[in-house]
Amino acid sequence: MDWEAIWLTARLAALVSAILLVISLPLAHWLVFSRRRWTFLVEAVVSLPLVLPPTVLGFYLLLAMGSRSPVGRWWTSLTGQSLAFTFEGLVIASVFYSLPFAVQPIAAAFAQVNHTLGEASATLGASRLRTFLRVTLPLSMHGVVAGAVLSFAHTVGEFGVVLMVGGNLPGVTRTISIAIYDDVQALRYERANETALALLAFSLLVLLAVYGARRRSWALAPTA
Amino acid sequence: MDWEAIWLTARLAALVSAILLVISLPLAHWLVFSRRRWTFLVEAVVSLPLVLPPTVLGFYLLLAMGSRSPVGRWWTSLTGQSLAFTFEGLVIASVFYSLPFAVQPIAAAFAQVNHTLGEASATLGASRLRTFLRVTLPLSMHGVVAGAVLSFAHTVGEFGVVLMVGGNLPGVTRTISIAIYDDVQALRYERANETALALLAFSLLVLLAVYGARRRSWALAPTA
Amino acid sequence: AASDLQTALPALVARFEQATGIRVRVTYGSSGNFSAQIQNGAPFDVFLSADVDYPRQLVAARHADAASLYEYATGRMVLWTRKDSGIDVTRGLAVLGDARVRRLAIANPVHAPYGRAAVAALERAGLFDAAKPKLVLGENISQTAQLVDSGNAQAGIIALSLALGPALRASGTYLEIPADAHPPIRQAAVVLSASKNRDAATRFLAYLRSAEAQATLRRFGFAPAR
Amino acid sequence: MSATVEIRRRLSDAFALDVAFTAPPGLTVLFGRSGSGKTTILRSIAGLVRPDAGRIQVGGRTFFDAGAGTDVPVQRRGVGYVFQQLALFPHLSVRANIEYGLQALPAAERLARVDAMAASFHIAPLLERRPDRISGGERQRAALARALVTEPSILLLDEPLSALDHAIQSQIMADLRRWHERHRIPVLYVTHSHREAYALAERVIVVEQGRVAATGSSHEVLDHPAERALASLAGFENVFDAAILERQERAGTMRCRLEGTRTELEVPLTQQRVGDRISLAVRAGDILLAAQEPQGISARNVLRGRLVDTAPQGPAVVATIDAGARFTVHLTPGGADAVRLRAGADLWLIIKTYSCRVLAR
Amino acid sequence: MSATVEIRRRLSDAFALDVAFTAPPGLTVLFGRSGSGKTTILRSIAGLVRPDAGRIQVGGRTFFDAGAGTDVPVQRRGVGYVFQQLALFPHLSVRANIEYGLQALPAAERLARVDAMAASFHIAPLLERRPDRISGGERQRAALARALVTEPSILLLDEPLSALDHAIQSQIMADLRRWHERHRIPVLYVTHSHREAYALAERVIVVEQGRVAATGSSHEVLDHPAERALASLAGFENVFDAAILERQERAGTMRCRLEGTRTELEVPLTQQRVGDRISLAVRAGDILLAAQEPQGISARNVLRGRLVDTAPQGPAVVATIDAGARFTVHLTPGGADAVRLRAGADLWLIIKTYSCRVLAR
Ligand SMILES: Nc1ncnc2c1ncn2[C@@H]1O[C@H](COP(=O)(O)OP(=O)(O)OP(=O)(O)O)[C@@H](O)[C@H]1O
Ligand SMILES: Nc1ncnc2c1ncn2[C@@H]1O[C@H](COP(=O)(O)OP(=O)(O)OP(=O)(O)O)[C@@H](O)[C@H]1O
Numbered sequence A, B: 001m002d003w004e005a006i007w008l009t010a011r012l013a014a015l016v017s018a019i020l021l022v023i024s025l026p027l028a029h030w031l032v033f034s035r036r037r038w039t040f041l042v043e044a045v046v047s048l049p050l051v052l053p054p055t056v057l058g059f060y061l062l063l064a065m066g067s068r069s070p071v072g073r074w075w076t077s078l079t080g081q082s083l084a085f086t087f088e089g090l091v092i093a094s095v096f097y098s099l100p101f102a103v104q105p106i107a108a109a110f111a112q113v114n115h116t117l118g119e120a121s122a123t124l125g126a127s128r129l130r131t132f133l134r135v136t137l138p139l140s141m142h143g144v145v146a147g148a149v150l151s152f153a154h155t156v157g158e159f160g161v162v163l164m165v166g167g168n169l170p171g172v173t174r175t176i177s178i179a180i181y182d183d184v185q186a187l188r189y190e191r192a193n194e195t196a197l198a199l200l201a202f203s204l205l206v207l208l209a210v211y212g213a214r215r216r217s218w219a220l221a222p223t224a
Numbered sequence C: 001a002a003s004d005l006q007t008a009l010p011a012l013v014a015r016f017e018q019a020t021g022i023r024v025r026v027t028y029g030s031s032g033n034f035s036a037q038i039q040n041g042a043p044f045d046v047f048l049s050a051d052v053d054y055p056r057q058l059v060a061a062r063h064a065d066a067a068s069l070y071e072y073a074t075g076r077m078v079l080w081t082r083k084d085s086g087i088d089v090t091r092g093l094a095v096l097g098d099a100r101v102r103r104l105a106i107a108n109p110v111h112a113p114y115g116r117a118a119v120a121a122l123e124r125a126g127l128f129d130a131a132k133p134k135l136v137l138g139e140n141i142s143q144t145a146q147l148v149d150s151g152n153a154q155a156g157i158i159a160l161s162l163a164l165g166p167a168l169r170a171s172g173t174y175l176e177i178p179a180d181a182h183p184p185i186r187q188a189a190v191v192l193s194a195s196k197n198r199d200a201a202t203r204f205l206a207y208l209r210s211a212e213a214q215a216t217l218r219r220f221g222f223a224p225a226r
Numbered sequence D, E: 001m002s003a004t005v006e007i008r009r010r011l012s013d014a015f016a017l018d019v020a021f022t023a024p025p026g027l028t029v030l031f032g033r034s035g036s037g038k039t040t041i042l043r044s045i046a047g048l049v050r051p052d053a054g055r056i057q058v059g060g061r062t063f064f065d066a067g068a069g070t071d072v073p074v075q076r077r078g079v080g081y082v083f084q085q086l087a088l089f090p091h092l093s094v095r096a097n098i099e100y101g102l103q104a105l106p107a108a109e110r111l112a113r114v115d116a117m118a119a120s121f122h123i124a125p126l127l128e129r130r131p132d133r134i135s136g137g138e139r140q141r142a143a144l145a146r147a148l149v150t151e152p153s154i155l156l157l158d159e160p161l162s163a164l165d166h167a168i169q170s171q172i173m174a175d176l177r178r179w180h181e182r183h184r185i186p187v188l189y190v191t192h193s194h195r196e197a198y199a200l201a202e203r204v205i206v207v208e209q210g211r212v213a214a215t216g217s218s219h220e221v222l223d224h225p226a227e228r229a230l231a232s233l234a235g236f237e238n239v240f241d242a243a244i245l246e247r248q249e250r251a252g253t254m255r256c257r258l259e260g261t262r263t264e265l266e267v268p269l270t271q272q273r274v275g276d277r278i279s280l281a282v283r284a285g286d287i288l289l290a291a292q293e294p295q296g297i298s299a300r301n302v303l304r305g306r307l308v309d310t311a312p313q314g315p316a317v318v319a320t321i322d323a324g325a326r327f328t329v330h331l332t333p334g335g336a337d338a339v340r341l342r343a344g345a346d347l348w349l350i351i352k353t354y355s356c357r358v359l360a361r
């Protein structure tokens, strides 16, 4: 079993999901509650990374991070090293790629919360932030969990982008999905099966924990 | 521009999204409303395809479709040809792979609908189906749209699975994402860029249409 | 390193490490991907490509040392099928006429050297037009092998190195396609300009030239470079 | 076509429902304190709460029978239910809400029925609006129309008029009355308003802490409450403990003495015997006051008392008078002026025999 | 600390709000038909509806001023609002709901305040439950407690007692009364119940079709409604057109004749002059009936009439009597027995001067 890859993947997926939640919650909130006309445009743009094949998206990200792009040069001048082929680069690329999986279900859930409850919260002196944290968010938990699960699982399974931007460096950017891919490529089916099974088992545990917990704590709260 | 690939991709994505909706609506309904204890287990299993790298998932599907698997043999004896390398095979594989993207946001949305409305519908003589179609579904439109968009876009951008079971047959299984990938691999960057741009533009249009339409027709309906 | 090296390279690396004490980490993949990554600063030291074009392009773009460019082997190609398919590959490419061969897998000629060679071989045998409706394309040579090994395609043109590998040796039979039936699959290696371990990289390429290394490559199904 | 309900259901450690009653065709009011279990009864009949045990039959059909394992699903019970929280469909127009239960009818008849209902509930101009664009009372009327239009086999109304002003309440009560005279189905009507109970009810069922505390005609139950707690709930401000001194069978009255006082009252004759201990309830509004000892009046009870306290209640005046026992009396300002209320002043209380209710103790 | 509201707001083609009033500290009842704009007024004050024009000031603070571009956000207005639909947070326990507005306080004080509130609203045993596990009336009490506990600078109550039985209503009204005596802030209280209006209101504002139809003390407004429509809304069953015949300044009365009849009534003195056309309103419950011509009574108006019709209304009886004009009279069954109602029988109507309200026409 490739423990190095498993550990790397767990770190990557956890970090990416966390970052995605931090980005998606306010973004989804803005998309749903903003009165501006063009929010739906932003919504569409956010979903775009989805339609590109991951390897191609990875290729463009690679170009953007490379020394030929201003962003890449700026980063290199700042940190002394290219973003590509580093863990940080991988995180950024994954965040980019999985963003719609987090934003979409969360925004959908926000839109469904009875807005009178937000009004009640405001009359009780709650700031927008407090209303969000104590009313909108808990009542959208189903959607937020869906977003988190989708983006976590998707990051675990992500492959094309990681391969392209990460360069398959053991311990740095070789995630478990790449490790399995390598095994399959090398026709080492047995090892691939083993790792895939372990991955499935691990993911099943994580998912069961998430869904089980949800069932207990907030599934009973209705929404009116 | 590879029009054949574009047309193929549009057909594939539309068909897959449609099938996914047909599967996901009842499945999500069951997941949310069933009183059985183990629904969360099914929920976790449905999400599993996500964590496997697409190429690996594709590999397992390839094995399942091949002559070494009973399913594959059964299908071949039935139709005279393997599922792999056909449009149908591609559809089945994509449905498999994108299922969680449809089910998750839809289930989250269903769970958020005020259940007193379902009760009211039942007292008015509505069958479960009618309650679902006229109450639960319209009040979950945000989540259903999110699910449809995610699965459509994901099918458009899908690559690993298609690569694996498709065999890259022009007009049959060479989707646009594969076409772009091939161009990038062959270092024909310019052509790749062109196709990618066209793909982005097309997708942006589809997404704008979806989000724009949603805004007009059902964004105003609150949920209590 | 190119995917077709997956069987041979571990043995080479083990010997090299034993001899020099230098640790080598290998990443396999598509040569096209690597080429793109290297142009964008991938921190590799040596690039073992499946053809000579990618290394040449890198040299031209000053991402690799012109002096280090070395053709380390020539790929050999076989027509491969599963033993249980009942197809007799000893008949050579002519088996494509067999009705049982509904699908023939080759690597994608657009970017895989083995794919280009396979197409050339089919053309020279005058079989390409007949084969064309039966062709399915693998992304690279390993995937091509999987298409056949899984029973979805009935025959495929793959690298000899794979056919000799532990995974396929037991399950299939093959017939080598004569080297003169297609343009040679010239595989070249270079040391990358960005390498931080230039010395070790150079030594590894030097080791590849050694008789021992060349013998090992031969054992794993490669022909010597011409 | 009547409804028989005999159910038990435990809702929490603190609350269990255990009721049995029959509701004949016509209007039965469910009357009881907040939290006594009224909504739970309606929900059980509708099939939204599953009883732990018991039986529910409506018009010969068995909706539920724990013994026989019968449990007809909600949608096949054909009940009309107005929810306490209304539960209008927020995404449908008022028209589509009302039309919702009529899917089996041809479009033309649907239209006709909805328009008729909307007219009689005064919401015709709002039919194309969504529920979040109409007022609270308008929503209540829409919910009523939605339930009634389906012509159900039993009607369950959970405080259907609570958000309406008296003028509309009266109109709708009249509509309801006409409606159920036409349909003769059981109507269970939850309210806490005496006014609605009196105006509508043929029968009243009083629910207390999950049990039926009393049933009978509204006159019997609300005016002759069987229990002291119910008396104060039903609006009897004066409730006294008393003992029966004498039965006057010919006159149809009894003489009673209020306990701990020498005050005597003449009250309507009941089954109880001399010496029995009873409670007497008198509404504060039924007591007359006079500044001088009244002469030549038919009322049998004239008590001399002394004003203890007055308090305004809106334009009305609440007077507390000590006449052996303490009486609460409601007066109009005019009445208060007439008797020139001054603390300590002597006053006469005039209480008609039939204003006194006898409660068992 | 009073509130000044002067706002205009168009809600639909059919409805526009245009009101101006001042609510002093203490309780002001907003009274009006369903759909007249009461909720919209409260929402504007809370900041949930943005007026098209006008000004809202509460206790010296300007909440909104269209001219100056002031629009204080909802959460900084410090209003206490009980929503008509309650809007309890479904995912929070009753305790957490009540505590919600107290985040600035230390935990110990929060606890103390919530417990005190819960006790006075009789929901202490339910504090750990979710709102979907309590009854409708319990929910209403929780919503009240949640708004009051924050000690707001203005209290906006939208039918806060509509789902409660009379016993609890009275208790809560007493609590509210005490509460606002302590706090002396403006309380705007929407209701359609006379009972609540009388029991609570120091002032009443009557809203009709988005406009203020009358303001004043509850006595002035509800007992002396300025308009005929309001009179029937406020529960005056008898409204007659009349003309003033004579002013008796010394007695403080006027003689009037009901139009189209020869019937005369003595009514309280007003500003109007002889010959002016007025309306007269009398509550059906304020009229006494006698079977014989009454002798030696203080009431000035004794009219001879004939019974046209009686109808039971619960235990009460509604009698229609023709005494030149048609009068509606409410009787208790005892009263009905006493006058032996028979159709066609002669009867005397006794109407106290102060039971007659004079309305301008
Ligand atoms: N969002 C809205 N859009 C358009 N019209 C509305 C909207 N909300 C309310 N109305 C209309 O405005 C009028 C006043 O509504 P409002 O809710 O203020 O009435 P209300 O006096 O509170 O009535 P009720 O006693 O029935 O609650 C009603 O006729 C209603 O139909
Ligand atoms: N889902 C529930 N779980 C536990 N207890 C409940 C639940 N629903 C209601 N209760 C409790 O059961 C009792 C009866 O509730 P119910 O709603 O039937 O009362 P109600 O008579 O309708 O009162 P109201 O007049 O206030 O609406 C209450 O004490 C309430 O707290």
Ligand SMILES: [Mg+2]
Residues within 6 Å of the ligand: D038, D039, D040, D084, D158, E135, E136, E137
């Ligand atoms: Mg209730």
Ligand SMILES: [Mg+2]
Residues within 6 Å of the ligand: D135, D136, D137, E038, E039, E040, E084, E158
């Ligand atoms: Mg209102």
